[in-house]
Amino acid sequence: xxxxxxxxxxxxxxxxxxxxxxxxxxxxxxxxxxxxxxxxxxxxxxxxxxxxxxxxxxxxxxxxxxxxxxxxxxxxxxxxxxxxxxxxxxxxxxxxxxxxxxxxxxxxxxxxxxxxxxxxxxxxxxxxxxxxxxxxxxxxxxxxxxxxxxxxxxxxxxxxxxxxxxxxxxxxxxxxxxxxxxxxxxxxxxxxxxxxxxxxxxxxxxxxxxxxxxxxxxxxxxxxxxxxxxxxxxxxxxxxxxxxxxxxxxxxxxxxxxxxxxxxxxxxxxxxxxxxxxxxxxx
Numbered sequence: 001x002x003x004x005x006x007x008x009x010x011x012x013x014x015x016x017x018x019x020x021x022x023x024x025x026x027x028x029x030x031x032x033x034x035x036x037x038x039x040x041x042x043x044x045x046x047x048x049x050x051x052x053x054x055x056x057x058x059x060x061x062x063x064x065x066x067x068x069x070x071x072x073x074x075x076x077x078x079x080x081x082x083x084x085x086x087x088x089x090x091x092x093x094x095x096x097x098x099x100x101x102x103x104x105x106x107x108x109x110x111x112x113x114x115x116x117x118x119x120x121x122x123x124x125x126x127x128x129x130x131x132x133x134x135x136x137x138x139x140x141x142x143x144x145x146x147x148x149x150x151x152x153x154x155x156x157x158x159x160x161x162x163x164x165x166x167x168x169x170x171x172x173x174x175x176x177x178x179x180x181x182x183x184x185x186x187x188x189x190x191x192x193x194x195x196x197x198x199x200x201x202x203x204x205x206x207x208x209x210x211x212x213x214x215x216x217x218x219x220x221x222x223x224x225x226x227x228x229x230x231x232x233x234x235x236x237x238x239x240x241x242x243x244x245x246x247x248x249x250x251x252x253x254x255x256x257x258x259x260x261x262x263x264x265x266x267x268x269x270x271x272x273x274x275x276x277x278x279x280x281x282x283x
Contacts, residue, residue: 008025008039011069021086027229061081070084085227113218223254
């Protein structure tokens with residue numbers, strides 16, 4: 001409601017990183033244009049200073065962005081409605097929208113871009129377990145089979161991928177790379193995975209935006225303005241219902257497609273499909 005006071009705290013960062021926060025805030029302003037307080041938190045500002053500002057303003061609701069925002073949210077989420085954004089958060093007791101993509105968005109893109117794929121293989125660590133339960137439900141709803149394998153460390157991830165790639169059927173199976181520090185390790189895991197997927201004509205797709213540029217068939221990246229609007233919706237729901245909503249994956253995503261990889265795999269996308277691509281590589 002417009003009369004309810006909403007405060008937004010976000011980290012003060014140099015360009016171009018600040019553009020992300022500016023876009024999120026633009027979405028927040030579009031959804032809650034009145035009674036809105038916005039505060040940038042400098043790197044040198046202490047949590048006590050930030051908390052003093054929140055307590056002085058007495059907002060009805062708070063949206064906390066980035067690591068500095070999260071640092072404040074931890075202190076006050078039990079006292080007033082809070083929603084966290086602009087972080088790849090996992091369930092932690094505070095409500096928010098994770099930067100981790102909703103698996104259903106990825107699976108819809110997979111069905112559109114590689115329609116013969118019916119099986120999705122994914123290797124993940126315990127930190128991604130919460131997302132896999134969501135992924136299993138959404139895969140089943142879309143008529144896809146999810147084959148998840150949990151590993152505890154990079155050594156296990158390497159051996160699991162090696163075994164998987166020896167047995168996989170590229171004509172109907174794909175590999176999903178989640179945002180996971182262990183199973184999507186940028187230096188140790190990903191280069192080998194990209195190389196082998198190219199050699200085997202294997203559909204490899206990723207939750208991490210930069211991976212399409214590096215050779216995955218597609219990846220997704222956040223629609224930041226839509227994220228801002230969803231954060232307003234979430235924190236308002238908490239305020240009105242007095243119930244936490246928990247952490248949910250991000251549903252408002254844009255699609256990045258590697259057309260060189262697509263051509264290598266034998267895909268020829270029509271202009272109508274290409275209109276849905278927000279970024280294409282090579283540029």
